[in-house]
Amino acid sequence: MNLKTLLFVVLAAAATAVRAQDVSESVILVAKPALTDAVFGSSVLVVAPIGRDQHAGFIINRPTNMRLGQVFPEDAPSQKVADPLYFGGPFGAQVIFALVERSASPDGKSLEVMAGLYAVFDSETMDRIIGTESDRARFVQGLVVWQAGELQAEIDRGCWYVLAPDAHLALESPPRGLWEDLVRASVMRENGI
Numbered sequence: 001m002n003l004k005t006l007l008f009v010v011l012a013a014a015a016t017a018v019r020a021q022d023v024s025e026s027v028i029l030v031a032k033p034a035l036t037d038a039v040f041g042s043s044v045l046v047v048a049p050i051g052r053d054q055h056a057g058f059i060i061n062r063p064t065n066m067r068l069g070q071v072f073p074e075d076a077p078s079q080k081v082a083d084p085l086y087f088g089g090p091f092g093a094q095v096i097f098a099l100v101e102r103s104a105s106p107d108g109k110s111l112e113v114m115a116g117l118y119a120v121f122d123s124e125t126m127d128r129i130i131g132t133e134s135d136r137a138r139f140v141q142g143l144v145v146w147q148a149g150e151l152q153a154e155i156d157r158g159c160w161y162v163l164a165p166d167a168h169l170a171l172e173s174p175p176r177g178l179w180e181d182l183v184r185a186s187v188m189r190e191n192g193i
Contacts, residue, residue, distance in 0.1 A: 023151050023162065024049060026114035028170065029057070030161040030182040039090055040159075042179045045144060046099070046170045048113045053148040056111070058099060058119065058140050061175040062087040068130065068139050071096065077131040081139065086175075088140030097121050098129045100137040101167050114165035119143075138171050161186040 029045040031037075040059075047057030064087050069079040088097060098120040099113065100106055108125030110118045120126055129137050146154075154160060161182070 023047070023055065023155065026165040028163040028165060028182075030163060030179065030186060032159060032161060033183060035159045040144075044179050044182060045089075046113050046117060046165070047144075047151070048111065050111075053152070055146040055151045057144045057146075058086075058088040058097065058113070059144065060086065060088075060099070060138065060140070060170055061178045063175055064141070066141075068096075075127075075130070077127070077134075081130060081134045083134075083138065086138055086140040087142065089142045089144035091143055091145050093142040095121060095142065096126070097140050097143065098126050098137045099140060099171060100129055100133055101171050102133070102136065106133075114167055114170070116167035117165075117170055136171070 026046070026048045029043075029047055031040055031043045035041050042061075043059045044061045045057045045059050047055050050056050063084040066085045067083075068081040068085055069075075071085065072078040085096070100118050100120060101116055102118065103116060105112065106118055106120055106125050106129060108120060109122035110120045110125065113119050120129055130139075155162060163182070163186070
């Protein structure tokens with residue numbers, strides 16, 4: 001994606017920022033610069049409500065030094081996935097999820113994170129995605145979970161910019177510079193620029 005296209009996508013996402021910080025629907029979270037936590041500082045997450053005011057999400061801009069082929073050395077299709085494995089969050093770090101952009105559910109055990117974006121976590125469906133849809137997927141290790149009221153409390157404390165869901169932005173944007181671009185666009189939006 002060239003810089004001009006990336007800027008357009010970033011500004012479009014910022015322009016559709018979620019009003020009143022509503023987290024009853026799926027959102028994209030962007031860590032505010034003041035959030036200097038070792039895990040969540042400079043992070044961008046896709047987040048979905050999972051019931052009872054609880055939320056689950058995935059950090060999408062933290063590539064690791066590992067490749068899927070290293071995790072599954074005996075699996076030939078995994079060897080062909082060039083992108084790195086991403087750090088999705090500190091919970092369930094032993095579980096690998098496929099975040100896949102598609103118009104319909106991939107079936108199997110999956111969670112619709114937002115319209116057009118699914119998190120897959122069963123081995124059969126994961127194998128199919130690795131073999132046939134890896135170009136529309138990001139593979140992440142672990143996830144983030146908020147208990148009832150925790151996410152809203154973090155937003156109220158000013159930890160996050162809350163943006164409207166955008167499956168394409170979640171997977172197509174290069175992770176390098178994504179956080180900086182989204183922060184810049186969010187600050188411009190807040191200042192009416």
